[in-house]
Amino acid sequence: MKRKRITLLAGHYGSGKTNIAVNYALMLKRELNQSPGYSSVSIADLDIVNPYFRTKDSACELEAAGIRLICSEYAGSNVDIPALPQDIYAISDDKSMMAVIDIGGDDRGALALGRYAPAILEENDYEMLLVINAYRPLTRDVDSTVEVIREIENAGGIKFTSIVNNSNLGEETTAQTVLDSLEYAASIADAVGLPIKMTSVREELYGELKDKIENLFPLKLQEKIK
Amino acid sequence: MTDKVLMKGNEALAEAAIMAGCRHYFGYPITPQTEVAAYLAKRMPKIGGTFLQAESEIAAINMVYGVAAAGLRVLTSSSSPGIALKSEGLSYLAGADLPAVIINVQRGGPGLGGIQPSQSDYFQATKAGGHGDFRMIVLAPNSVQEMADLTVKAFDLADQYRMTAMILADGTMGQMMEPVSLNYGEPKKIEKPWAVTGTKCLRKHNVVNSLFLVPDELEQFNFARYERYKQIEENEVMYEEYMMDDAEICIVAFGIAARVSKNAISEARKQGIKVGMIRPITLWPFPKAPMLKAADKVKEFICVEMSMGQMIEDVELAVRCKKPVTLCNRVGGMIPSPEQVLASIVEASKKGE
Numbered sequence: 247m248k249r250k251r252i253t254l255l256a257g258h259y260g261s262g263k264t265n266i267a268v269n270y271a272l273m274l275k276r277e278l279n280q281s282p283g284y285s286s287v288s289i290a291d292l293d294i295v296n297p298y299f300r301t302k303d304s305a306c307e308l309e310a311a312g313i314r315l316i317c318s319e320y321a322g323s324n325v326d327i328p329a330l331p332q333d334i335y336a337i338s339d340d341k342s343m344m345a346v347i348d349i350g351g352d353d354r355g356a357l358a359l360g361r362y363a364p365a366i367l368e369e370n371d372y373e374m375l376l377v378i379n380a381y382r383p384l385t386r387d388v389d390s391t392v393e394v395i396r397e398i399e400n401a402g403g404i405k406f407t408s409i410v411n412n413s414n415l416g417e418e419t420t421a422q423t424v425l426d427s428l429e430y431a432a433s434i435a436d437a438v439g440l441p442i443k444m445t446s447v448r449e450e451l452y453g454e455l456k457d458k459i460e461n462l463f464p465l466k467l468q469e470k471i472k
Numbered sequence: 473m474t475d476k477v478l479m480k481g482n483e484a485l486a487e488a489a490i491m492a493g494c495r496h497y498f499g500y501p502i503t504p505q506t507e508v509a510a511y512l513a514k515r516m517p518k519i520g521g522t523f524l525q526a527e528s529e530i531a532a533i534n535m536v537y538g539v540a541a542a543g544l545r546v547l548t549s550s551s552s553p554g555i556a557l558k559s560e561g562l563s564y565l566a567g568a569d570l571p572a573v574i575i576n577v578q579r580g581g582p583g584l585g586g587i588q589p590s591q592s593d594y595f596q597a598t599k600a601g602g603h604g605d606f607r608m609i610v611l612a613p614n615s616v617q618e619m620a621d622l623t624v625k626a627f628d629l630a631d632q633y634r635m636t637a638m639i640l641a642d643g644t645m646g647q648m649m650e651p652v653s654l655n656y657g658e659p660k661k662i663e664k665p666w667a668v669t670g671t672k673c674l675r676k677h678n679v680v681n682s683l684f685l686v687p688d689e690l691e692q693f694n695f696a697r698y699e700r701y702k703q704i705e706e707n708e709v710m711y712e713e714y715m716m717d718d719a720e721i722c723i724v725a726f727g728i729a730a731r732v733s734k735n736a737i738s739e740a741r742k743q744g745i746k747v748g749m750i751r752p753i754t755l756w757p758f759p760k761a762p763m764l765k766a767a768d769k770v771k772e773f774i775c776v777e778m779s780m781g782q783m784i785e786d787v788e789l790a791v792r793c794k795k796p797v798t799l800c801n802r803v804g805g806m807i808p809s810p811e812q813v814l815a816s817i818v819e820a821s822k823k824g825e
Contacts, residue, residue: 260478260479260480260483260649297503297587298504298647299647352510379478381474381476381477381478381651382477382478382479383477383479383483383487384511384514384515386477414478415474415476415477415478415651416478416649416650416651417650417651418476418651423474426474
């Protein structure tokens with residue numbers, strides 16, 4: 247299936263969006279030859295909520311991979327202001343570029359997307375991925391997760407097209423932790439009528455789970471730069 | 473499926489406050505503790521509680537005073553500069569013997585400082601919360617689990633001793649995510665016959681106030697309060713001893729600095745250096761007794777803290793200058809690395825050789 251030009255990632259804060267965005271962009275770049283018509287990959291940080299855990303933490307790795315990082319010059323600095331990057335328009339201007347857009351947590355984070363939603367909807371070559379984690383307290387059950395989904399969609403102006411199950415318990419995550427979350431992910435998918443695009447796990451668990459879960463996506467975890 | 477959830481420290485303490493029976497929160501946003509407010513803004517309306525973003529930190533602490541006077545469990549949270557703004561209210565709470573829980577997720581200072589973690593409000597929390605003679609119970613978590621557990625403990629202690637209890641966390645504790653298990657059972661119910669809840673013409677009215685113009689009366693209130701403080705010093709000291717059995721060097725550290733120190737201790741032990749740690753969990757009351765006891769065994773104390781050297785004064789007092797106490801620190805939002813702590817340990821181990 248042809249990959250969409252723009253991949254948007256949103257979800258409850260702390261669900262793992264930024265890690266997935268960075269890994270997804272790296273994968274798109276590695277497999278760029280499978281996406282004819284595209285010559286480059288960029289990643290844009292639209293987070294106006296969280297000053298700490300940012301795409302910019304992976305700046306060196308992204309740069310080394312030849313991925314353009316579009317982020318506010320204040321991201322990851324001590325300047326705690328909700329600034330948006332000025333060169334974000336490059337995404338809609340350059341149609342030869344694939345883009346991954348990392349949106350801030352919850353509806354407040356998604357507000358920033360509203361500014362760019364009309365252009366994205368008009369071009370209509372995007373995927374809007376919902377990142378879920380069964381082990382986050384405010385999205386543990388179907389009802390509360392659906393509430394967060396609707397809030398993000400209303401704030402951002404773009405509806406989700408599929409789900410990424412990123413259920414984890416941080417360092418205590420085991421294969422069983424992930425397996426136990428499949429039912430939750432399926433029930434969310436069922437409740438909102440969206441497919442599960444992939445299940446993401448940290449790379450150490452990939453081998454153990456790859457025959458047990460469809461569309462498993464290995465994650466190399468971001469390291470905070472000192 | 474496990475009962476564990478993955479939470480930020482700020483969220484975990486907010487949920488723990490709810491589990492402790494707190495239904496009133498007043499605050500004003502400031503990084504790095506804003507998730508406390510964001511979380512409670514979502515949760516409180518669903519459980520019949522009150523979340524209110526006040527117009528300022530000063531307004532928030534005075535709202536805390538009001539709810540505390542009515543005998544209900546109440547919470548406010550802020551970060552360093554915001555706590556400074558609350559200090560008048562903290563003194564009034566003390567003067568009126570009101571229980572409340574205050575969260576300080578510290579950032580680097582002084583002034584507006586920065587948004588990275590710090591421990592430089594140690595003096596403010598343990599010695600100078602506001603004007604006048606008073607103390608606050610100060611609890612220092614070093615994990616997301618402890619952020620939650622100590623918040624529940626703080627509510628119980630505050631009610632039991634009719635005083636403010638502070639969680640002295642830092643930006644790392646607030647922001648880091650770890651799996652936690654939150655099971656506390658029914659909140660402890662402590663009778664508050666002094667609360668202003670309306671007399672219904674059945675009793676003499678209660679007064680909650682901190683104004684006492686007759687000096688010998690005010691003196692008596694101070695004496696009574698310090699009698700209570702003495703009980704707390706006797707009964708409520710909490711600390712963790714780590715590898716102290718054979719230790720010749722003793723690290724003293726709390727919060728994130730204690731976690732870094734544990735890594736350094738493992739490394740030093742691999743090199744054959746006998747080093748352990750006393751981690752104060754209550755910063756007031758300060759665990760003086762275990763440190764004095766350790767002073768007879770170890771040759772040196774190393775105080776690891778993210779300030780220019782604040783807790784070190786309490787360590788020196790606790791060990792009565794029997795042994796040298798050296799400082800290993802970073803400030804301004806920087807965290808000491810395990811390598812830096814290890815270097816201090818190695819240096820201490822070489823002295824007197």
